[in-house]
Amino acid sequence: MAIVLGPNRYGKAETRVVHVTRDGETHHLKDLNVSISLSGEMDEVHLTGDNAAVLPTDSQKNTVFAFARKHGIGEIEEFGLLLARHFVASQPTIRHARVEIEEYAWERHGPHSFVRSGQEVRTALVHSDGPGGQESVVSGLTDLVVLNSTGSEFHGFIRDEYTTLEPTDDRILATAVTARWRHRGTDAAWGRSYERARRCLLEAFAGTHSLSLQQTLYQMGRHVLAECGEICEVRLSMPNRHHFAVDLTPFGMDNDNEVFFAADRPYGLIEGTVLDDAAPAAPRAWS
Template sequence: MAVVLGPNRYGKAETRVVRVTRDGEVHHLKDCNVGVSLSGAMEEVHRRGDNAAVLPTDSQKNTVYAFAKKHGIGEIEEFALLLARHFVGSQPTIHHARVAVEEYGWERRGPHSFARSGGEVRTCVVHHDRDGATTVVSGLRDLVLLNSTGSEFHGFAKDEYTTLPPATDRVLATAVTARWRHLLPAGEESRDYAESYRQARRCLLDAFAGTYSLSLQQTLFAMGERVLRERPEICEVRLELPNKHHFLVDLAPFGLDNDNEVYFAADRPYGLIEGTVLHDDATPAGAAWD
């Protein structure tokens, strides 16, 4: 029985880069975490330790810093595309590049003073092949949302281990991880990723706030559907919604009523709802989400 090398990739993970752009007295800040993964003609290095095809991961790290200086960091999707195209275009042994970027938010407190935002983290993943095929997936994580009413959960399946009572008025809270795949028409070289991000985020928020929820699954679909109906540049949305449970505290021992006013916010265990919402004619993205 022959033993063969299966899918593989290598790269430099979590290169932290902070780019300060000085516009006179006013400074602008970009704080990012960049991950690079490359794959291609890597048979010899795995089988024989021949490193001729391997661009060192240290070189990948240095490229991130050099590109931050030479090109600046605008929208993270554009920065990831620059890096991915560079690695594939400059190295004949590299056939595919994956570049993932997280951006951490800062709030301006003065011309050159900033406070780290407590909000969500913006994300993107770019894949680029030697044949020119490119996918761009934008997104966010840790977008914490809560509806204090307008949520129910009942009529669910039961077995001998079910103790959960039906709920007709509950707190619905989650920390959203959302990713959305862009349609990229042939020949398109640029896109307003900043506006696309702002509007996709708004759609998520509006749908969460505006959906009377009978289940978190229903809310998930409503959020993805809103993005797809309002943003024609997006063809697929993937969502992960942990159910951040809020349990009513029993105040009867203290002679107090609790009319949906005082809750215990449990951090674990939690329900995790995951789902994909897409156009019915969307082309499968394969490994683009990885």
């Protein structure tokens, strides 16, 4: 039996950086969580403990802060590309850089006062092999909580000896959307693209009379691809946040789909990919 070192990477996880742009009395705020992973000629550090090829993770953290000062922080995709390209171009032993960023939104409540905006988080995942090599950008969001109070049905499903769920032609449909979308290139207008994709997800969720959450998922991804030519693949994860009508008959009351119990566990988890099948594959993009 031959024992060998397999694929590996290392980096600095979850560097929290907040950047304030001072435009006179009006300030602008960017709040990010940046995770970096590097790979390349790293065999010796694993096999013999030789660190000659290793850029310390502390240096990676410091680079995030230095780049925030040097370049500012605009769109997170752009910031991720700057970092990823820097690590590969500046270190001969590093062949590939992966940068994942979460952005936390703040609402302005005065020239320099802000309130954290909800729980939705914007995301970006960047891969770069350096100048002349392959690159990919996956944008997205997590925890986009949406709900339709009607316009959702669920019936015609398999029934077996363990089935107790009753068919319905009027139910609440609620979910917390995690969506990621792959760009065809690395030169999109990131901010406008994100806003369009997010708007398309919401339009399709609201505009689809749903016979299943799977159907809604597909329509959401399809709408993004139809309206955003710079995007070639959408991956969605949508837990079904079940709402059950409460039986009020013990209290002499009816309940015409007005009072519900919101159950957080267990939940159905619906996941799927919608893609332009003519677009080239990018297997590294998602990992």
